[in-house]
Amino acid sequence: xxxxxxxxxxxxxxxxxxxxxxxxxxxxxxxxxxxxxxxxxxxxxxxxxxxxxxxxxxxxxxxxxxxxxxxxxxxxxxxxxxxxxxxxxxxxxxxxxxxxxxxxxxxxxxxxxxxxxxxxxxxxxxxxxxxxxxxxxxxxxxxxxxxxxxxxxxxxxxxxxxxxxxxxxxxxxxxxxxxxxxxxxxxxxxxxxxxxxxxxxxxxxxxxxxxxxxxxxxxxxxxxxxxxxxxxxxxxxxxxxxxxxxxxxxxxxxxxxxxxxxxxxxxxxxxxxxxxxxxxxxxxxxxxxxxxxxxxxxxxxxxxxxxxxxxxxxxxxxxxxxxxxxxxxxxxxxxxxxxxxxxxxxxxxxxxxxxxxxxxxxxxxxxxxxxxxxxxxxxxxxxxxxx
Numbered sequence: 001x002x003x004x005x006x007x008x009x010x011x012x013x014x015x016x017x018x019x020x021x022x023x024x025x026x027x028x029x030x031x032x033x034x035x036x037x038x039x040x041x042x043x044x045x046x047x048x049x050x051x052x053x054x055x056x057x058x059x060x061x062x063x064x065x066x067x068x069x070x071x072x073x074x075x076x077x078x079x080x081x082x083x084x085x086x087x088x089x090x091x092x093x094x095x096x097x098x099x100x101x102x103x104x105x106x107x108x109x110x111x112x113x114x115x116x117x118x119x120x121x122x123x124x125x126x127x128x129x130x131x132x133x134x135x136x137x138x139x140x141x142x143x144x145x146x147x148x149x150x151x152x153x154x155x156x157x158x159x160x161x162x163x164x165x166x167x168x169x170x171x172x173x174x175x176x177x178x179x180x181x182x183x184x185x186x187x188x189x190x191x192x193x194x195x196x197x198x199x200x201x202x203x204x205x206x207x208x209x210x211x212x213x214x215x216x217x218x219x220x221x222x223x224x225x226x227x228x229x230x231x232x233x234x235x236x237x238x239x240x241x242x243x244x245x246x247x248x249x250x251x252x253x254x255x256x257x258x259x260x261x262x263x264x265x266x267x268x269x270x271x272x273x274x275x276x277x278x279x280x281x282x283x284x285x286x287x288x289x290x291x292x293x294x295x296x297x298x299x300x301x302x303x304x305x306x307x308x309x310x311x312x313x314x315x316x317x318x319x320x321x322x323x324x325x326x327x328x329x330x331x332x333x334x335x336x337x338x339x340x341x342x343x344x345x346x347x348x349x350x351x352x353x354x355x356x357x358x359x360x361x362x363x364x365x366x367x368x369x370x371x372x373x374x375x376x377x378x379x380x381x382x383x384x385x386x387x
Contacts, residue, residue, distance in 0.1 A: 003036040026326060026343045033347065037354030044357055048232040055229075056167075056304070058083075058349035059238035060297050064320035065327070065341040066242075068378035070286050072324050075266045075333035076125065076132035078138035078287070079119075079317050081294045086313030087143040088114050089298030093308030096163060103163045111295045117143070118291020122284035131137050140317065148310055157307030166241075167304030179235065180226035182281040183243075184219050191215055238300050242342075246295070250338045258285060266333030315366075322373040323348050331377055347372075 038046040044050060064081045071078045092110045095101040101109075121139055124130040158164075171179060178379070198205045206214075229235045253259040261282045262271045269341050272279060297316070327344030329336030351372065355365050 002206075026328070026340070026347060030347050030350065033350050033354070037350065037357070041354065041357045045354055048228050050353070050357070051090055051228050052232045052236060054349055054353045055239050056236040057353060058345050059236070059242045060304075061316065061319045061323055061348060062242045062342050062345040062372050063245060063293055063297045063300065064316060065323035065345045066338045067290040068320040068324045069327070069329050069336045069338055069341045070131070070249070070253065070262055071290055072263050072321070072329045072331070073075075073266045073333060073336045074283065074286055075269065076283070076286070077321065078121075078132065078136045078290055080121065080143060081290065081297070081320055082293035082313035082316030082318075083140045083143035084114065084117050084291065084313070085298040085301060085316055086308075086311075087146050087150075087298070089302035089312050090147050090151050090156065090308040092163075092299055092302050093159065094150060096159055097156050102159060103166075106163065107299060110299055111292060114291040114293075114298070115288055115297025116291070117294070118288040119284070121291070122287035125287060126280040133134035147312065149155040151308060151310055153310055155307050155309050159303060159306050163303050164305070164306050165237060166305070167238055167300050167302070169237040171237065171240060173230040173234050176226060176230050176234040179240075180222055181211070184222050187218060187222070188215060238304065241296070241300065245296070246338055246342055249289075254336055258282065262286065263334060266330075266335075268334075299365040318369070318373070319345075319348050322369065322376065325373065326376045331381070353358060 006257055034045065064085065068078060068081065088110050092106050094353035095106045095109060097101070117139070121132075121135050124135045125132050158215065170176075191214075195205055205211075226235070229239075253262070261272070261277050264275070264277060265279055265282060270278070296315070301312055305312070323330060324336060324341045325344070326347050327337070327340030327342065329341065348369065351368060352365060355368065
């Protein structure tokens with residue numbers, strides 16, 4: 001009896017201090033990347049100004065990556081997000097520059113176009129059985145040509161000041177601090193509610209010590225982030241937009257029936273069919289969400305550049321896919337998290353930003369990104385095999 005009690009206490013302590021190695025690997029890698037680039041750029045990388053630019057630069061990739069996670073988890077792929085972002089951004093620019101529309105109706109129409117594109121792709125994938133790879137590859141070509149068609153091959157600018165604010169504006173320092181405090185309080189309340197819910201339904205929970213360390217760690221990260229942003233001009237508006245989208249999609253993925261269906265489809269499609277889950281409806285919803293997020297990325301991109309260009313969105317699909325996989329999404333489906341995609345997007349943006357500060361040629365940058373992606377996929381497959 002005593003031995004069993006000692007064994008139980010030992011196991012409990014192991015559970016309390018046990019870390020999910022895969023979840024923290026990319027955080028450690030991200031910190032290592034930051035340290036390396038700080039030395040290589042003589043400290044320029046970690047300046048408040050550059051970090052503010054880094055997070056604003058990451059916002060577009062992150063916006064696409066949080067949707068790409070759901071796509072990959074369900075066992076699909078979307079190669080069209082870059083072209084759709086460029087196309088919807090071009091529509092926004094034409095409506096505002098050529099037709100002089102105000103910002104609000106421009107945003108509404110642009111989002112509706114993104115949803116329509118998502119519905120079109122979802123129809124072929126969910127209801128006609130065309131593989132997502134083929135459907136989205138087709139859309140990538142169609143909308144890349146669509147950009148050239150509607151812009152007639154020229155850059156469209158300038159946008160109105162309130163539209164530019166979406167991609168170039170900042171939350172003033174005082175309001176940024178207040179926002180950070182509110183975010184910290186909401187996070188603590190969410191964690192407490194989540195813990196109480198798990199206890200209520202008899203689900204396993206981490207020990208109080210482990211939970212406390214996690215909460216303190218996140219609060220410190222929030223404080224450091226707010227401090228760095230405030231020391232420059234405040235939190236960039238694109239970062240706020242991305243943060244809101246991340247919170248919504250994290251809740252959807254973890255706390256809704258739809259989220260559970262997405263993971264079930266990617267984990268075991270055959271079992272999902274037998275369990276009565278409406279796979280077609282779920283897949284359609286996934287691509288509607290992806291269409292919405294692509295339109296949001298297009299709006300942020302156009303407002304940040306203050307123009308719509310013919311090359312807008314080129315390569316975004318690769319960055320989004322890489323960010324999702326680097327953040328833990330499995331190429332085999334069934335695994336991946338929205339916060340993980342954000343870490344992946346930060347890794348990709350950090351590599352881009354750091355190498356740009358070092359004036360390294362763009363061709364080398366693309367080679368490095370490609371190598372990072374293939375290594376991430378290899379790690380994912382190797383981990384699956386060991387599992």
